Amino acid sequence: MNKPSLQLNDQEMRDLAEMAAMVLALFGTATPENQQARVEQWHKLCVKILGTAKATPSIAPDMEMNPDCGYYFFKRPYLEKAFFEDCLDEFRDSIFWSELVTRLAEQSLMETVGEDTFSRLTEDQRRTRCASMEKALWNECMSHGIDRLVFMLPPEES
Incomplete structure (x- = not known):
């Protein structure tokens, strides 16, 4: 199977990671009824994006692992000024x-x-x-x- 690839610069990766974080934040407050399978797919993708973002040197200092859920998220100081x-x-x-x-x-x-x-x-x-x-x-x-x-x-x- 041919996997698509995406070339992103650091800012684009940061923007994509912020989008993923925004989706996870929305899912944390409201999820559509009867859509749990789709929510889980999106959640998995968002977590994957955030993990990839953590590997980006310019983004890594703004992220940390959440020990409760096992995935990366943006640190509080970053969130306070995030778009x-x-x-x-x-x-x-x-x-x-x-x-x-x-x-x-x-x-x-x-x-x-x-x-x-x-x-x-x-x-x-x-x-x-x-x-x-x-x-x-x-x-x-x-x-x-x-x-x-x-x-x-x-x-x-x-």
Whole structure:
């Protein structure tokens, strides 16, 4: 079997290793259901890439072996300034605000129409009816974060 080869300079190897580390970080927080075999394939490939990166002299000082799992990863000081960590932070931040806005809009719709009516709405109907509320909530969150968000707890829970 003819194995493909890839010629990378040190920076390209570093970038590829960061991509592999980013995938592993994502898998550490969320993996698709019913895709375990595919996740394991990707995990194995990422570990292989990181092992190859460790053999690159300019990258080696930024990596170390994790004794718990037996593969290489980037050291904490490197991660604090790594491009892929900025990407992950931005991704997590975006997902947080998007989910918050969607859930708040759906909660508002449910309170407006009642649980019974809400449960009978299709996903498309919910999305359509929540769209303007989501936009308003998105603008609010982007302008003020959660500074003006209020939770109203029942007296027995406060």
